[in-house]
Amino acid sequence: MNYNLVTILGPTAVGKTRLAVLLANQFNGEIISADSRQVYIGMDIGTGKDLNDYIVDGKQINYHLIDVIHPNDEFNLFEFYKKFFEAFYSINQKNKLPFLCGGTGLYLHSIIKDYNLSEVDFNHDRIEQLNKLDFETLKSMLYKIQPKQHNTTDIINKERVIRALMVAEQSEQKEVKYKTKIKSFNIGVFLEREEVKKRITERLKMRLQNGMIEEVEKLLHNGVSFERLEQFGLEYKFVAKYLKKEITHQEMFEKLNIAIHQFSKRQMTWFRKMEREGIKINWIHGPNFNEAEELILRNLF
Structure with missing residues (x-):
C-alpha cells in the first residue's frame, strides 16, 4: 500500500508529540496537529503546547494547526478537516512527508476513515428562521436528517444545533479545497495504565507551578468568559x-x-473502537524512536 501520511496517536502524556517531531526530522516531514484545543491562541500550558518540542538540534520542525484561532471563536470538526487538507497540500508541495499527531479521536478518525465533509454557506435568513424554534424542536429536526451524530458537542446548545442542522440540510455544498485520498500508516504510543496515571499527576503539578492559573487569568483579562473556559473542559x-x-x-x-485520568481512558476507548472498525494501529511501547523509525522504513520506504 502506498501511504501518504504517517499518524502518531495515543493518549495524553505518553510523549507522542516529541516522537512525531523526531520522526519528521528524520524523514523530511512536517507536523499537522490533531488537538482540538491547541488550535487556540493563548491556551499554551493547559493544552501542553510545548513548542520547544518542535526544535531538533537547533532546527525548527514546521507545524500546522497550532495557534490558528482566538478562544472566543468557534473551531469544530469541519474547520479541522478543511485546514488539515490545506496543510497536507502545502507539505506535499514541498515534497515533504506529512505527520498527523494528536489525541483528539474524532479529528484523527475523520481523516483516517475519510469522512465526507463539505463547506456550507450559512444563510442569514435561514439562521433567523431556525432561531425562532425552540431547542428540542431543532434537535429533533437534526436527528431526523442525521440520526447518528459524529460530534456530540453539536447538540449542547441552540447555536451549535442550528449550525449542525444547516450543515445537514444544505444540499448544494462546496467540496473541501485540496481534498485528496488519504492512506495513513498509523503508529500508536502506549504505556501501562499506572505509568500514564503517574505521568499525568506529575505533569499537572508542573503545569500548576509553571503558570497555568496565571494563563487562565490572562485569558479572562483578554475577554474570554468563564462560561467559554468551562466549555474547553x-x-x-x-x-x-x-x-x-x-x-x-x-x-x-x-x-x-x-x-484527566478519565479523559485518557476515553482516548484509549476511541482508539480501540478504531481498531474494531478495521483501522490498523501499530502499537509501540512508549515513544520509542528506533521502533517507530523501523516501522516507517519497513512500510513506507
Missing part, C-alpha cells in the same frame, strides 16, 4: 471554577487530576 474548566471560588486549590487539583 479539563484544565480550563477546573481552574475557572477555582478562580470563581467555587472550589479550593486542593479540590481543583484533585478533581482535575481525576478528570
